[in-house]
Amino acid sequence: xxxxxxxxxxxxxxxxxxxxxxxxxxxxxxxxxxxxxxxxxxxxxxxxxxxxxxxxxxxxxxxxxxxxxxxxxxxxxxxxxxxxxxxxxxxxxxxxxxxxxxxxxxxxxxxxxxxxxxxxxxxxxxxxxxxxxxxxxxxxxxxxxxxxxxxxxxxxxxxxxxxxxxxxxxxxxxxxxxxxxxxxxxxxxxxxxxxxxxxxxxxxxxxxxxxxxxxxxxxxxxxxxxxxxxxxxxxxxxxxxxxxxxxxxxxxxxxxxxxxxxxxxxxxxxxxxxxxxxxxxxxxxxxxxxxxxxxxxxxxxxxxx
Amino acid sequence: xxxxxxxxxxxxxxxxxxxxxxxxxxxxxxxxxxxxxxxxxxxxxxxxxxxxxxxxxxxxxxxxxxxxxxxxxxxxxxxxxxxxxxxxxxxxxxxxxxxxxxxxxxxxxxxxxxxxxxxxxxxxxxxxxxxxxxxxxxxxxxxxxxxxxxxxxxxxxxxxxxxxxxxxxxxxxxxxxxxxxxxxxxxxxxxxxxxxxxxxxxxxxxxxxxxxxxxxxxxxxxxxxxxxxxxxxxxxxxxxxxxxxxxxxxxxxxxxxxxxxxxxxxxxxxxx
Numbered sequence: 130x131x132x133x134x135x136x137x138x139x140x141x142x143x144x145x146x147x148x149x150x151x152x153x154x155x156x157x158x159x160x161x162x163x164x165x166x167x168x169x170x171x172x173x174x175x176x177x178x179x180x181x182x183x184x185x186x187x188x189x190x191x192x193x194x195x196x197x198x199x200x201x202x203x204x205x206x207x208x209x210x211x212x213x214x215x216x217x218x219x220x221x222x223x224x225x226x227x228x229x230x231x232x233x234x235x236x237x238x239x240x241x242x243x244x245x246x247x248x249x250x251x252x253x254x255x256x257x258x259x260x261x262x263x264x265x266x267x268x269x270x271x272x273x274x275x276x277x278x279x280x281x282x283x284x285x286x287x288x289x290x291x292x293x294x295x296x297x298x299x300x301x302x303x304x305x306x307x308x309x310x311x312x313x314x315x316x317x318x319x320x321x322x323x324x325x326x327x328x329x330x331x332x333x334x335x336x337x338x339x340x341x342x343x344x345x346x347x348x349x350x351x352x353x354x355x356x357x358x359x360x361x362x363x364x365x366x367x368x369x370x371x372x373x374x375x376x377x378x379x380x381x382x383x384x385x386x387x388x389x390x391x392x393x394x395x396x397x398x399x400x401x402x403x404x405x406x407x408x409x410x411x412x413x414x415x416x417x418x419x420x421x422x423x424x425x426x427x428x429x430x431x432x433x434x
Numbered sequence: 435x436x437x438x439x440x441x442x443x444x445x446x447x448x449x450x451x452x453x454x455x456x457x458x459x460x461x462x463x464x465x466x467x468x469x470x471x472x473x474x475x476x477x478x479x480x481x482x483x484x485x486x487x488x489x490x491x492x493x494x495x496x497x498x499x500x501x502x503x504x505x506x507x508x509x510x511x512x513x514x515x516x517x518x519x520x521x522x523x524x525x526x527x528x529x530x531x532x533x534x535x536x537x538x539x540x541x542x543x544x545x546x547x548x549x550x551x552x553x554x555x556x557x558x559x560x561x562x563x564x565x566x567x568x569x570x571x572x573x574x575x576x577x578x579x580x581x582x583x584x585x586x587x588x589x590x591x592x593x594x595x596x597x598x599x600x601x602x603x604x605x606x607x608x609x610x611x612x613x614x615x616x617x618x619x620x621x622x623x624x625x626x627x628x629x630x631x632x633x634x635x636x637x638x639x640x641x642x643x644x645x646x647x648x649x650x651x652x653x654x655x656x657x658x659x660x661x662x663x664x665x666x667x668x669x670x671x672x673x674x675x676x677x678x679x680x681x682x683x684x685x686x687x688x689x690x691x692x693x694x695x696x697x698x699x700x701x702x703x704x705x706x
Contacts, residue, residue: 132439132508133439134437134438134448146448146506169483170506171476171506173684174617175504175618178505199480200479201435201483280595280596288597288599290597290601290602291596291597294591343596344594344595347595347596376593378593378684379618380589380590380617381590381615382614382618382619382620384618385618
């Protein structure tokens with residue numbers, strides 16, 4: 130395994146690290162890892178570094194990088210709005226690996242709000258053959274919300290931590306100041322929009338995994354977090370998983386191991402589809418390098434091959 | 435900013451060099467930023483990035499790096515331990531000197547455990563720092579370990595919809611509980627041993643031109659430690675500093691990533 134930190138994108142504004150597997154087992158697929166919220170490219174609990182190295186063991190290249198204005202990446206000189214810029218940044222990362230390593234297929238891994246960046250770039254760019262959205266979009270129905278609240282209510286007399294969380298929640302509702310505890314904030318996309326984009330991705334052959342943690346719920350009867358999308362036929366084609374071992378920021382080492390194991394299995398499925406399913410490299414327009422920027426001159430040969 | 439890998443091939447470290455915007459006639463000064471570890475390192479990455487940018491505008495070269503087994507550097511967390519991390523600081527110092535084209539007056543800024551490691555590393559670093567600024571140094575490793583494992587339980591309780599019931603009981607009854615997984619960062623038995631052994635008595639300062647300790651004047655162990663170093667007739671002073679940054683938290687609306695007062699104060703302390 131080799132790792133190389135580098136600057137890329139327009140004006141070398143983006144900072145990233147490319148991780149390459151040993152030369153004898155390189156698959157023609159790469160993972161794209163980026164910020165969760167405002168946390169820098171290493172990710173919460175350094176999870177992106179751990180993912181990159183786990184992927185390298187499986188023969189998968191990766192790039193982890195900071196979106197414009199986050200971590201070590203410079204802000205854009207010509208701001209286009211956060212989402213539009215994120216798509217350009219993600220495409221710049223793919224351009225880099227495509228130009229330097231000849232990789233044409235990418236798996237985008239979006240944590241929390243990163244899921245919306247991932248969904249948007251996957252929709253915009255057919256090079257994305259896999260999309261993982263971890264605790265991304267949540268469209269629970271009233272039944273799902275009531276079940277969760279009932280579980281909490283039943284735990285209240287026996288679980289001091291739940292009482293404490295409930296008290297803090299109540300205080301916040303009453304407008305109390307003070308350090309705010311973690312509260313899941315789902316990306317703001319309508320169920321209709323979600324259904325529309327996911328349908329396109331699935332029709333295109335892009336593998337979509339919607340993975341949910343025990344931060345959102347205790348049990349899942351099957352696609353609970355997407356129950357509000359209202360298209361059971363579509364959802365049957367979507368890989369939906371709930372893991373009670375995981376939490377939103379992978380707070381424990383055990384939670385991280387579970388995540389890495391699950392991710393590794395899924396990435397292998399996506400990266401090595403059966404011959405019958407293997408799609409041709411996606412046809413697409415030449416990248417708009419004036420918008421996304423050329424890969425830094427003089428970098429030829431700089432990436433580990 | 436120039437990213438790079440440095441250090442021996444078997445121990446590659448991530449470095450980020452921020453070259454100064456030099457001013458005519460201004461004596462050259464460089465700052466080596468020794469970050470905290472674990473969640474505290476993730477928490478302060480952006481703060482140190484912004485600080486480094488500000489320093490370069492003041493004509494100061496700055497170098498950031500990740501210890502082995504942390505951040506973007508090579509290695510797993512389980513490989514992290516004090517001696518290796520002290521060597522990493524020395525390697526980063528040597529790298530900074532090389533990047534500046536020779537021996538340059540250098541200040542080390544260390545935060546939390548990074549400050550303690552810097553204090554230890556300064557004894558052995560060839561052509562080491564002229565000065566150190568130590569921000570909230572850890573002088574009682576056992577108490578620090580307790581703080582981290584309590585923060586670990588707190589983080590779990592906040593994150594899971596319905597957390598396990600007996601986390602607090604285990605925290606209170608078993609002093610070893612949650613010491614091998616500190617807010618998602620694995621700690622080896624050796625590191626836990628080293629943390630427990632870290633004390634004011636085992637943290638002597640090196641005789642530099644000057645050492646400034648930034649800490650809350652209500653932080654008894656640090657105040658006591660500074661008094662002890664002063665009694666050795668070392669040029670060290672405690673500079674009172676209270677700030678809103680919650681070291682072990684994730685950034686959130688009431689706990690800014692880059693608190694203005696911290697940025698302002700660190701810049702002021704590092705200018706000469």
